[in-house]
Amino acid sequence: MSGRVLVNGAPEATVSVFDRGLSYGDGLFETIRFVRGAAPLWTRHMARLHAGCGRLRLPLPVPAQLLDEAIAVVAGIDQAVVRITLTRGVGERGYAPPRDANTTRIVAGFDAPPMTGEAYALGMRLRWCETTLSAQPLLAGMKHLNRLEQVLARAEWTDPAIGEGLVCDGEGQVISGTMTNLFAVIDGALMTPSLDRCGVAGVARAEVLGHRPDARVAALRREDLARASEVFLSSSVRGILPVQAVGDTLYVPGPVTRALQHHWRGLGFPMEQA
Amino acid sequence: MSGRVLVNGAPEATVSVFDRGLSYGDGLFETIRFVRGAAPLWTRHMARLHAGCGRLRLPLPVPAQLLDEAIAVVAGIDQAVVRITLTRGVGERGYAPPRDANTTRIVAGFDAPPMTGEAYALGMRLRWCETTLSAQPLLAGMKHLNRLEQVLARAEWTDPAIGEGLVCDGEGQVISGTMTNLFAVIDGALMTPSLDRCGVAGVARAEVLGHRPDARVAALRREDLARASEVFLSSSVRGILPVQAVGDTLYVPGPVTRALQHHWRGLGFPMEQA
Numbered sequence: 221m222s223g224r225v226l227v228n229g230a231p232e233a234t235v236s237v238f239d240r241g242l243s244y245g246d247g248l249f250e251t252i253r254f255v256r257g258a259a260p261l262w263t264r265h266m267a268r269l270h271a272g273c274g275r276l277r278l279p280l281p282v283p284a285q286l287l288d289e290a291i292a293v294v295a296g297i298d299q300a301v302v303r304i305t306l307t308r309g310v311g312e313r314g315y316a317p318p319r320d321a322n323t324t325r326i327v328a329g330f331d332a333p334p335m336t337g338e339a340y341a342l343g344m345r346l347r348w349c350e351t352t353l354s355a356q357p358l359l360a361g362m363k364h365l366n367r368l369e370q371v372l373a374r375a376e377w378t379d380p381a382i383g384e385g386l387v388c389d390g391e392g393q394v395i396s397g398t399m400t401n402l403f404a405v406i407d408g409a410l411m412t413p414s415l416d417r418c419g420v421a422g423v424a425r426a427e428v429l430g431h432r433p434d435a436r437v438a439a440l441r442r443e444d445l446a447r448a449s450e451v452f453l454s455s456s457v458r459g460i461l462p463v464q465a466v467g468d469t470l471y472v473p474g475p476v477t478r479a480l481q482h483h484w485r486g487l488g489f490p491m492e493q494a
Numbered sequence: 495m496s497g498r499v500l501v502n503g504a505p506e507a508t509v510s511v512f513d514r515g516l517s518y519g520d521g522l523f524e525t526i527r528f529v530r531g532a533a534p535l536w537t538r539h540m541a542r543l544h545a546g547c548g549r550l551r552l553p554l555p556v557p558a559q560l561l562d563e564a565i566a567v568v569a570g571i572d573q574a575v576v577r578i579t580l581t582r583g584v585g586e587r588g589y590a591p592p593r594d595a596n597t598t599r600i601v602a603g604f605d606a607p608p609m610t611g612e613a614y615a616l617g618m619r620l621r622w623c624e625t626t627l628s629a630q631p632l633l634a635g636m637k638h639l640n641r642l643e644q645v646l647a648r649a650e651w652t653d654p655a656i657g658e659g660l661v662c663d664g665e666g667q668v669i670s671g672t673m674t675n676l677f678a679v680i681d682g683a684l685m686t687p688s689l690d691r692c693g694v695a696g697v698a699r700a701e702v703l704g705h706r707p708d709a710r711v712a713a714l715r716r717e718d719l720a721r722a723s724e725v726f727l728s729s730s731v732r733g734i735l736p737v738q739a740v741g742d743t744l745y746v747p748g749p750v751t752r753a754l755q756h757h758w759r760g761l762g763f764p765m766e767q768a
Binding site: 232234235236238240244246251276308313316319328333354355356364365369371374375378390398 | 499501506507508509510511512513514515516517518519520523525550551575577579581582587588589590591593600602604607625628629630632633638639640641642643644645646647648649652664672673692
């Protein structure tokens with residue numbers, strides 16, 4: 221639990237037990253990679269947070285204030301991650317949202333997780349999760365605080381050699397990793413699963429789609445993935461992660477993955493850190 | 495925010511911003527009606543909490559400790575509600591549950607919500623919610639902290655004349671109210687929706703099913719409800735609530751509802767309080 225925390229701008233590290241973020245998961249979060257005090261994808265994070273607030277009818281935060289606070293909590297940490305959590309604040313008992321919510325704003329800085337160059341070069345090993353994601357179009361795509369499905373999926377394995385698990389929806393469509401988005405090159409086309417019914421629409425995914433407007437957002441099944449020529453994951457914290465295996469199916473990082481890793485470095489992200 | 499709060503037994507009213515209950519909704523809660531310091535359905539609440547901890551692999555709480563703390567926070571409140579929240583505690587960043595979780599235990603006392611005798615005598619008016627519940631068998635029935643669907647459903651109306659909203663799943667099956675369970679008398683049989691795929695299996699519902707072993711747990715559609723001779727809601731906080739209308743469909747509280755209200759009073763719950 222390194223780094224500093226600001227709650228509504230004040231140097232605190234607690235919230236009320238009556239906060240609706242705790243009571244109901246009534247809020248959103250962003251996990252933002254900072255490099256020497258700057259966040260290359262800041263604008264995309266703010267766009268997603270803004271859209272999520274609109275969908276949950278949360279008061280909009282002030283991006284300049286969030287940026288000031290984010291910079292403050294990572295001061296002195298070269299390779300950092302900032303988690304911004306925004307909740308509907310303290311409320312009376314009961315699900316009904318208060319008419320005039322005073323949101324709770326939590327900005328916390330951490331050391332970025334260590335990543336070896338080997339993971340970026342050779343790729344990660346993945347498994348299939350048994351936990352499936354439920355379909356809820358009203359919440360799909362948002363990075364909201366209701367994340368029990370991800371917790372259950374991530375709890376399925378402890379083997380440190382497995383870097384991520386892939387999750388499907390109840391109908392067998394492949395959706396994403398537990399904490400990453402998924403891309404595959406199939407029949408020469410770059411593809412990523414549609415997230416209209418479940419999943420989190422990652423900021424790194426948005427960056428890839430912005431850089432590769434020819435990429436296709438589509439339904440993807442396990443058998444499609446099995447015949448992919450390249451598979452990789454995207455993460456705003458870890459970047460572009462080649463996949464070398466999903467269960468028993470092996471892949472070799474290819475030119476599409478390498479080009480996107482190059483793009484990622486060009487944004488200002490390191491592809492390795494201690 | 496009346497009443498007292500204990501966090502892990504200490505008189506505090508805050509939790510760490512790193513608590514997984516806040517970060518991911520990784521936990522459970524119970525809302526328990528107390529009458530002059532006693533909770534008639536205590537054993538059922540503890541049974542549900544125990545079962546939920548097993549499903550989420552949370553360390554089991556100690557019921558005697560929870561009861562001591564619950565009694566402490568409602569001391570001096572004749573008609574009270576206790577919310578017990580149990581989370582997986584403070585964790586590192588990331589969905590993976592810590593191997594040895596130190597749960598956070600929050601016990602908070604409130605005044606019971608005022609209920610008029612009129613509501614118990616004439617019944618409540620209900621509406622249909624547009625928000626549907628997603629199907630997730632791994633979480634169905636549990637009173638976990640991922641409650642955004644209920645927040646969205648409850649946010650659909652502000653008219654105080656509407657006492658509750660009914661929610662369906664994505665396939666049109668009627669599931670429950672936003673904060674109550676649903677019962678109907680159809681062709682002379684007492685029925686309540688199956689909660690194997692979504693919804694919260696209420697403690698009051700369990701009490702009704704225990705008292706009326708002939709009741710049937712089954713799939714229920716809106717057209718089934720339309721031809722019911724009686725409709726009522728169950729709530730551990732409010733008891734047995736007759737329904738006088740769902741949208742434009744009118745009902746009259748009948749003998750099954752009245753008999754269960756009588757049973758409820760026999761448990762020690764008042765059917766009216768200021």
